[in-house]
Amino acid sequence: MITTLRTDITVKDICDGFVYNQLEGKGLFGLSGKLTIQPEYQRNYIYADGKRDVAVIDSMLKDYPLGLIYFVKIAADKFEVLDGQQRITSFGRFVTNKFAVKVDGMEQYFESLAPELQAKILNTRLTIYECEGEEPEIKSWFKTINIAGVPLTNQELNNAIYSGPFVTLAKEEFSNSQNANIQKWSAYVSGSANRQEFLECALDWVSKGKIEDYMALHRKDTNINELRTYFTSVIDWVSTVFTDVESEMRGLEWGRLYETYKNQPYSPQVVSDQIKNLYADPYVKNRKGIFEYILGGSTDTKLLEVRVFDEATKKSVYAKQKAEAEKKGISNCPLCAIGNNTNKNKIWTLAEMDADHVSAWSKGGATAIENCEMLCKTHNRAKGNK
Numbered sequence: 001m002i003t004t005l006r007t008d009i010t011v012k013d014i015c016d017g018f019v020y021n022q023l024e025g026k027g028l029f030g031l032s033g034k035l036t037i038q039p040e041y042q043r044n045y046i047y048a049d050g051k052r053d054v055a056v057i058d059s060m061l062k063d064y065p066l067g068l069i070y071f072v073k074i075a076a077d078k079f080e081v082l083d084g085q086q087r088i089t090s091f092g093r094f095v096t097n098k099f100a101v102k103v104d105g106m107e108q109y110f111e112s113l114a115p116e117l118q119a120k121i122l123n124t125r126l127t128i129y130e131c132e133g134e135e136p137e138i139k140s141w142f143k144t145i146n147i148a149g150v151p152l153t154n155q156e157l158n159n160a161i162y163s164g165p166f167v168t169l170a171k172e173e174f175s176n177s178q179n180a181n182i183q184k185w186s187a188y189v190s191g192s193a194n195r196q197e198f199l200e201c202a203l204d205w206v207s208k209g210k211i212e213d214y215m216a217l218h219r220k221d222t223n224i225n226e227l228r229t230y231f232t233s234v235i236d237w238v239s240t241v242f243t244d245v246e247s248e249m250r251g252l253e254w255g256r257l258y259e260t261y262k263n264q265p266y267s268p269q270v271v272s273d274q275i276k277n278l279y280a281d282p283y284v285k286n287r288k289g290i291f292e293y294i295l296g297g298s299t300d301t302k303l304l305e306v307r308v309f310d311e312a313t314k315k316s317v318y319a320k321q322k323a324e325a326e327k328k329g330i331s332n333c334p335l336c337a338i339g340n341n342t343n344k345n346k347i348w349t350l351a352e353m354d355a356d357h358v359s360a361w362s363k364g365g366a367t368a369i370e371n372c373e374m375l376c377k378t379h380n381r382a383k384g385n386k
């Protein structure tokens, strides 16, 4: 990796060709068009609050340092700002008379400042690291530096590392908060377009979790057909199988579920009824598990974390079973008692037994004392696996 420390670039250089998009709230370009200030994946400009933006200008007027700025070199003489967008957009907006600061108690726009103060701002030199090189190097470097302010997410880093035509197109699709599909996606994917979470999810699904390999492989692609098609297929499948949108659906591993169950037929009406029943069931602790439970044929109750019998119930049932077993001279595990091995007379301790639903919970059996039976651990496990 090549890192170059630049101290020759001034505010004036950056502001040459500075474009601020009022509508999107973004500083877009500068440095005579060579610099992209806020690439699509970056958060919008948030310094326009009359405090943080003013503080940037005050710093320059008082000769305070503005701090390090990081550029990524994406092509010959083309750069993107990795860190420093907010500061750059602040002075860019000030120099183009978008806001005023107080100088000696007077509100002043740039154009009304004394010429020597204008010159002071324009001639302020910035401290900029330019970096270029192979992905692994840049990546480890990005992770090492302590970027000020809100840290970049993993996907923001990956976008910088694997920047190229593929990332540009992918960001247009998945990181664009104006995309009309965002609302639909939000039902199933958590996060926001601005912080790259939809893009991260789409890449995660299509790559089966190997996002970086996928980005490296497709870096030079000039289309995102596979990424878009796969993501759309998953979303369409989910919204077809599950016609009702529940808040617990957000952020589930739909890519994995799609791969596992996409070839199974489901009746949306039956599925919808099953969901309503499970949502109404007070014994279901984990509602997020309902969807996978249904997809898998309503057998794996572990996914639902069905409420278990409490200790008082277990103790009470244990005492009753033990007393009856001792009277009859048989084991207090009903299944051991009807068996033919050495355990048929064994009285197990409470610690050696587990509570079981006599009538299975999945067949409507309640988690109530009348439906509780204590079994030795071996029999409980054997029954639970059926």
Ligand SMILES: [Zn+2]
Pocket (backbone or CB within 6 Å): 333, 334, 335, 336, 337, 375, 376, 377, 378, 379
């Ligand atoms: Zn037993």
